[in-house]
Amino acid sequence: MTSSPEVVQLSEVRASCTQCAWQTLCLPASLDGTNLERLDEVVRKRRPLRRGEVLYREGLRHAALFVVRSGTLKTSTTLADGDTQVLGFHLPGEIVGFDGLVDEPHHSTAEALEDSSVCEVPVARLAEIAAQIPLLQQQVYRIMGREFSREQMHAVMMGRRHAMARLALFLHGLSERRRACNHDPDSLHLSMSRQDVANYLGLVIETVSRLFSRLQSLGVLAVDRRAVRILDHAALAELAQGEEDSRATA
Amino acid sequence: MTSSPEVVQLSEVRASCTQCAWQTLCLPASLDGTNLERLDEVVRKRRPLRRGEVLYREGLRHAALFVVRSGTLKTSTTLADGDTQVLGFHLPGEIVGFDGLVDEPHHSTAEALEDSSVCEVPVARLAEIAAQIPLLQQQVYRIMGREFSREQMHAVMMGRRHAMARLALFLHGLSERRRACNHDPDSLHLSMSRQDVANYLGLVIETVSRLFSRLQSLGVLAVDRRAVRILDHAALAELAQGEEDSRATA
DNA sequence: CAGGCTTGTTGATCCTGATCAATGGCGGCC
DNA sequence: GGCCGCCATTGATCAGGATCAACAAGCCTG
Numbered sequence: 001m002t003s004s005p006e007v008v009q010l011s012e013v014r015a016s017c018t019q020c021a022w023q024t025l026c027l028p029a030s031l032d033g034t035n036l037e038r039l040d041e042v043v044r045k046r047r048p049l050r051r052g053e054v055l056y057r058e059g060l061r062h063a064a065l066f067v068v069r070s071g072t073l074k075t076s077t078t079l080a081d082g083d084t085q086v087l088g089f090h091l092p093g094e095i096v097g098f099d100g101l102v103d104e105p106h107h108s109t110a111e112a113l114e115d116s117s118v119c120e121v122p123v124a125r126l127a128e129i130a131a132q133i134p135l136l137q138q139q140v141y142r143i144m145g146r147e148f149s150r151e152q153m154h155a156v157m158m159g160r161r162h163a164m165a166r167l168a169l170f171l172h173g174l175s176e177r178r179r180a181c182n183h184d185p186d187s188l189h190l191s192m193s194r195q196d197v198a199n200y201l202g203l204v205i206e207t208v209s210r211l212f213s214r215l216q217s218l219g220v221l222a223v224d225r226r227a228v229r230i231l232d233h234a235a236l237a238e239l240a241q242g243e244e245d246s247r248a249t250a
Numbered sequence: 251m252t253s254s255p256e257v258v259q260l261s262e263v264r265a266s267c268t269q270c271a272w273q274t275l276c277l278p279a280s281l282d283g284t285n286l287e288r289l290d291e292v293v294r295k296r297r298p299l300r301r302g303e304v305l306y307r308e309g310l311r312h313a314a315l316f317v318v319r320s321g322t323l324k325t326s327t328t329l330a331d332g333d334t335q336v337l338g339f340h341l342p343g344e345i346v347g348f349d350g351l352v353d354e355p356h357h358s359t360a361e362a363l364e365d366s367s368v369c370e371v372p373v374a375r376l377a378e379i380a381a382q383i384p385l386l387q388q389q390v391y392r393i394m395g396r397e398f399s400r401e402q403m404h405a406v407m408m409g410r411r412h413a414m415a416r417l418a419l420f421l422h423g424l425s426e427r428r429r430a431c432n433h434d435p436d437s438l439h440l441s442m443s444r445q446d447v448a449n450y451l452g453l454v455i456e457t458v459s460r461l462f463s464r465l466q467s468l469g470v471l472a473v474d475r476r477a478v479r480i481l482d483h484a485a486l487a488e489l490a491q492g493e494e495d496s497r498a499t500a
Numbered sequence: 501c502a503g504g505c506t507t508g509t510t511g512a513t514c515c516t517g518a519t520c521a522a523t524g525g526c527g528g529c530c
Numbered sequence: 531g532g533c534c535g536c537c538a539t540t541g542a543t544c545a546g547g548a549t550c551a552a553c554a555a556g557c558c559t560g
Binding site: 077079080081085087098099100101102103104107108123127128130131132134137138141142144145146147148149151152153154155156158159160201202241242 | 327329330331335337348349350351352353354357358373377378380381382384387388391392394395396397398399401402403404405406408409410451452491492
Binding site for chain 1: 516525
């Protein structure tokens, strides 16, 4: 639509960064037309994934970032004792692959929880053009810094929050992420099992189940299997804060 | 000692990347002489910090990375409820400042726990020369990826490990970091208070105190205030694993 | 040196969430 | 359609760590 009409055509349109719905969240943010096209060249587009399919696997080298375009991904790792630990869930517009940057093997496995599609951005080629486009370089740093901070906050949540606050925060976060995608923030379809949710939150499946029941009886949620409707955002947000009285310890 | 003897002189020697003890851990890893000197130019050297002095503060913009050269830093953030949360402790050779990259304000505050010194690396200038030195660019990505994974693992630890495993892992980690600096890995001098340790581990000070006592009575540690001697590394490592019998859940 | 203050240790009790156990609901397969 | 197996829910009990409380040991100040 800007300078090169020949690449903006047909279904290819949906595969181009210049037309992508996640532009503002993703790498292209703050790039102008010409630079966007240069980024576009290095992005391998529209890789479709079936439910259960693995995008990259722990221990393997695959220096690329992946932008989720549709669906949901789950990242997980294997702990020393052999248990699996869920590290995160990744919705459209979000980026995975920050471990495994450059040479080092991935510490995590990324798997599709439902039929999904991703854009693949090989790190080597990204680095090449980022070296030529300072704004892109900045954006890469910014995104990495943001993800780093997000993980820090997740660690804090895991260490200090009670079970209810963790689940409330999780649901609230999902809702906000849906809002960011211009979807209805009140209705969530959890593409992950209760087991995955529990594992992610450092809880046990029974606890998660009880919490869902409690939230329903409190009138905060309407729960039907994996379909969740948020009835009272304010209450959910309050529960997410820990809602214990304000005798802060400093 | 390599190519330019004129910059390798006097006290300046100790301030140069080419001579720095942390070279292999830090940004310069894998750079050769000429490129090292170019990096050297952008690094503001040897900023001394008094105990309690703040390096950067939450909410302020200051796009720079800092390499700890001596001493110990503590990073922390303020939670929604006003409480302070310790995010990490940073020993010589380690890097802080990954939040607050580029424009965005810092999410955390970095403070010296004892008299320390750091090298400051302005991100804008780092980006400039990284754009010209692919190996440096790679190293920046590698370090960021490593820090990201480290935070992920910390989050997992906070969510799944019992109090004893957390403390054992913390002490074991400190020991390993001392080993990496060619210091005695058996003798630790904790420059942080019990309160800081407890806060960092998502525990309460009484619990940490009890755990220290228990470790001492088990013959794993000899504790005298903040001086800790590790007597049984194997036992500490086992406690860090959770040492609950191996009925893994998968 | 005394006194107060901060930091750390130890004890008693309570509560959250894990564990153990049983049941319900739904989908796939023969 | 009936059976089996997985996923989720619910109940009963237990234990790890928080909370409340008292006390000891340094450290700074006057």
